[in-house]
Amino acid sequence: MVGAGTIGLAWAALFAHAGLEVRVTDPRDDLDAAVDDALPMLAESIPGADVTALRSRITATDDLAEAVENAQLVQENGPERLEFKQQLFAEIARHAPADAVLASSSSGIVASAIAAELDEDVAARLLIAHPFNPPQVVPLVEIVPGATAEEVVQQAIAFYRDLGKTPVRIHKEVDGSVANRLQSALLRESISLVQQGVVSAEELDTVMKASLGGRYATIGPFESFHLGGGPGGIRHMMAHLGVGMADRWAELGRPELDEPTITSIVEQTEAAYGAGPESYRERARLRDRKHNALNHALFGIETGADATI
Numbered sequence: 001m002v003g004a005g006t007i008g009l010a011w012a013a014l015f016a017h018a019g020l021e022v023r024v025t026d027p028r029d030d031l032d033a034a035v036d037d038a039l040p041m042l043a044e045s046i047p048g049a050d051v052t053a054l055r056s057r058i059t060a061t062d063d064l065a066e067a068v069e070n071a072q073l074v075q076e077n078g079p080e081r082l083e084f085k086q087q088l089f090a091e092i093a094r095h096a097p098a099d100a101v102l103a104s105s106s107s108g109i110v111a112s113a114i115a116a117e118l119d120e121d122v123a124a125r126l127l128i129a130h131p132f133n134p135p136q137v138v139p140l141v142e143i144v145p146g147a148t149a150e151e152v153v154q155q156a157i158a159f160y161r162d163l164g165k166t167p168v169r170i171h172k173e174v175d176g177s178v179a180n181r182l183q184s185a186l187l188r189e190s191i192s193l194v195q196q197g198v199v200s201a202e203e204l205d206t207v208m209k210a211s212l213g214g215r216y217a218t219i220g221p222f223e224s225f226h227l228g229g230g231p232g233g234i235r236h237m238m239a240h241l242g243v244g245m246a247d248r249w250a251e252l253g254r255p256e257l258d259e260p261t262i263t264s265i266v267e268q269t270e271a272a273y274g275a276g277p278e279s280y281r282e283r284a285r286l287r288d289r290k291h292n293a294l295n296h297a298l299f300g301i302e303t304g305a306d307a308t309i
């Protein structure tokens, strides 16, 4: 695990919970304390996880070479800067085994760009394995190959599936892959509606949670459109509502993220959900409890484990 910040520590807990020996490296001078401080809350959000057991499988070191020297898979979680990741992976490649899978958690930088200056055999082992925060709770991992060898892609998909995640292979490298682009589109319209005074930030969140949030946790946008068409399915929906929806695209907002807008969004969000470390811990705990309950319910239905529903 290279990088022990928000994402790296969460991955470390999940990898350890899967029984893996995890070496975490980060130049931060409070690395050991950061691992010890983060584990209790991370364990609380991983069903069945035990803090002591997790900690016993995690070794913290400020020596990157030592951390990766015997790695089967390296998960990089460093700062979101291209030059930084290029240098970091060059160093990782110098010390990791020649057959190690090299995965970056990057939200928006593509593997081809990270590997641009690296040897072909290293680029063939490098891909994006992008989690959604928090990685130990949100199922998705976007697997985005660059010049990655097919067997490495398959290895990575199997690894994250065995970890209990939902890996989805993304077929083209685009900035932000898929989930982040969808999230960006949604946040753009959300900010536009709040900026216009149509709803407050908290009211928008309620609209989302009371409609699309639950809907898209159960069926995706296309299945939702399909079922919305009744027996006629998406064919009927396209004929019936498709044109209106397309016309509305022209009406969607293009808000400027200028100082007044940022101030308004920040003030409304902090008024609704608090601010500071204690508030973060309280809200994050609630988020994780709700998301885990959702995961459990949906998995139960998907597998028929709860046929009563």
Ligand SMILES: NC(=O)c1ccc[n+]([C@@H]2O[C@H](COP(=O)([O-])OP(=O)(O)OC[C@H]3O[C@@H](n4cnc5c(N)ncnc54)[C@H](O)[C@@H]3O)[C@@H](O)[C@H]2O)c1
Pocket (backbone or CB within 6 Å): 002, 003, 004, 005, 006, 007, 008, 025, 026, 027, 028, 076, 077, 078, 079, 080, 088, 105, 106, 107, 108, 130, 131, 132, 133
């Ligand atoms: N936070 C999110 O919502 C989120 C979600 C998905 C993916 N990501 C991606 O995960 C990556 C990490 O994001 P984050 O939110 O955890 O950032 P973060 O700032 O919390 O952590 C980054 C860590 O990298 C460490 N670091 C700096 N130089 C390093 C080096 N040379 N070697 C090892 N570690 C080093 C820092 O000390 C820090 O602990 C980014 O690429 C980001 O795009 C973030």
Ligand SMILES: O=C(O)[C@@H](O)[C@@H](O)[C@H](O)[C@@H](O)CO
Pocket (backbone or CB within 6 Å): 106, 107, 131, 132, 133, 134, 179, 180, 183
């Ligand atoms: O929300 C998330 O977990 C993802 O969208 C992240 O990948 C990403 O850091 C965003 O928050 C910002 O792009």
